[in-house]
Amino acid sequence: MLAADGTLWFVDGSAVGRDAVRLARGLAGEQATACGPALLIVDERGALRRLPRAPDLPVVSAVGPMVSRFHKPACGPDGGVLALDPGGALLSLTRELEPRAVAPLAALPDAELVVLDLGDDGSAVAVLTEPTQRYRHGTLGDEVEAGAVVVLRLPDLEPLARWAPVPPAVIEARRPTPWRHGSEVGLYVTVSDDSAGARLVRLAWRDGGLHAVAGGAPLGASQRWLHLIGATGSAAYATHDPRDGGPLARYAVAAGDEPAAPDSSLDGPVAALTATTFELGLRSHVDGERLLDRAVLVGRLEDGADLLLVPSADQREVVWLRCDRASCEAVATVTLPAPLATNVTLAPSALAPEAAVLADRAGGVWWLPVPLPLAGDATPLPPRER
Secondary structure, three states: OEOOOOOEEEOOOOOOOOOOEEEEOOEOOOOOEEEOOEEEEEEOOOEEEEEEOOOOOOOOOEEEEEOOOOOEOEEOOOOOEEEEOOOOOEEEEOOOOOEEEEEOOOEOOOOEOEEEEOHHHOEEEEEEEEEEOOOOOOOOOOOOEEEEEEEEEOOOOOEEEEEOOOOOOEEOOOOOEEEEEOOEEEEEEEEEEOOOEEEEEEEEEEOOEEEEEEEEOOOOOOOOOOEEEEEOOOOEEEEOOOOOOOOEEEEEEOHHHOEOOOOOOOOOOOEEEEEEEEOOOEOOOOOOOOOOOOOEEEEEEOOOOEEEEEEEOOOOEEEEEEEOOOOEEEEEEEEOOOOEOOOOEEOOOOOOOOEEEEEEOOOOEEEEEOOOOEOOOOOOOOOOOO
16 A cells, blocks of 8 residues: 555455555555566656565565656566556567667657557557647646547557547547457547536447447537546446536446547547436545546456446445446445545455455555456456555
């Protein structure tokens, strides 16, 4: 667990009541990235560091190059590391944080790097780029948004594709959200401008490039942002007004490839993404906070529905939701002694092999067992470590 004062603590989820163990001090990043037994995090000098996830793990600590303080690095499929330097260039590093390739991008300073499996086209990384202030509102703590998303091959960082909305529209948030449906893969992005507001766009990897294939209806100028929680192959979940209690929306491609209404931010017609909304009184984001994981899509249940974990509007409860095409209902609620203080991550322990972990403002750390059986072939989202 990463404390507000920059101290990294190890908390043993299989030993209730055991004292936490301090792993490191002087850290500045808002999130750590788990790479097997190691953690990647930025220190107060701006250097990338590699640390063990637990006191007894055989991980050699390492200090790497100076990096962007607010970005979130990623683990490469070959054990390497991906990071952003202070100027926005993409770095490919070895496991020991030694340099091996550089792509001279202008990445979003607080971008989260997303690794993709492109099937026959190999592995790649997607990153939001081309920072712009042409649409300024500061929902995530600054007034900088992305002008494009790019995909680069791993590990050599050869550029493969770029997609951008038609200006003045921008791409919101810090990361694209991957999806896979059968053999097809792609990304969801949130596109927004000051006249139409936010809308969800589905991009597909086809013929060696990124192509917009479906789009949701714009929410209007009063709603500049929607919080995309996660996506499966057939659905995406988002909150339309994430700071003020929802609603939660389930997006799906319209049956029969029904066309979306014309959208000036897209360079051609696309299929419609239809949204089914549920007024549940939930709040998935705090205004001005960079972290996007107060709510998570946990995985698919044995009955084919999806399982989400989302906080209540006052952040004093976390609610397990079972969602399908027609409904989204609470199946369990956990009341916290103090409001939620952190993002939520999937971090199973010996006591709960399928569980989420979070912390409250009173300093309590909570492991919450998944209340319903997940499908054996379901692939939950990768753990997003604090």
